[in-house]
Amino acid sequence: MIRIVIISFALCLAVALSAPVDHVSSTTQPPVAILESSHEKHEDGSYNFSYLGEDGTHRKEEAVVRNQGTKNEYLEISGSYSYFDANGKEVTVNYKADDHGFVPEGGAILPQISLAAKQVSEQVSQPELDYDKPPRV
Numbered sequence: 536m537i538r539i540v541i542i543s544f545a546l547c548l549a550v551a552l553s554a555p556v557d558h559v560s561s562t563t564q565p566p567v568a569i570l571e572s573s574h575e576k577h578e579d580g581s582y583n584f585s586y587l588g589e590d591g592t593h594r595k596e597e598a599v600v601r602n603q604g605t606k607n608e609y610l611e612i613s614g615s616y617s618y619f620d621a622n623g624k625e626v627t628v629n630y631k632a633d634d635h636g637f638v639p640e641g642g643a644i645l646p647q648i649s650l651a652a653k654q655v656s657e658q659v660s661q662p663e664l665d666y667d668k669p670p671r672v
Contacts, residue, residue, distance in 0.1 A: 567589055569589075570587050571586065580598075580610065581610070583595075583597040590619065593616065593617055597612070598611065628643070637656075638652040638656050
């Protein structure tokens, strides 16, 4: 279990460090208006949401509960987001996350990171939960 946590943390850190760094100017940008948005949260913990900004950015995410009511219950999440870089090119990232980890693909994510995340998520067997989950509120 600790191995999964360490690998997941390392992959998230690698993704964060691989992101391009934009130098923030001293001028403050006005907030971006949200043109469309939707969200649903269900009793079982599943959900979906999306939004579209006036600058063309958008995000969409869906989560489904797997192994519901068991000790190995988890959310299977899939989604995508996109934005326009400094050159006006649209950057899109697709991702999934489940009990095996987080796998981002596309956009500014280095292919080596996507491949490593995918390989780790595919080789991990059902995690051994050595703790009791807190009760749902």
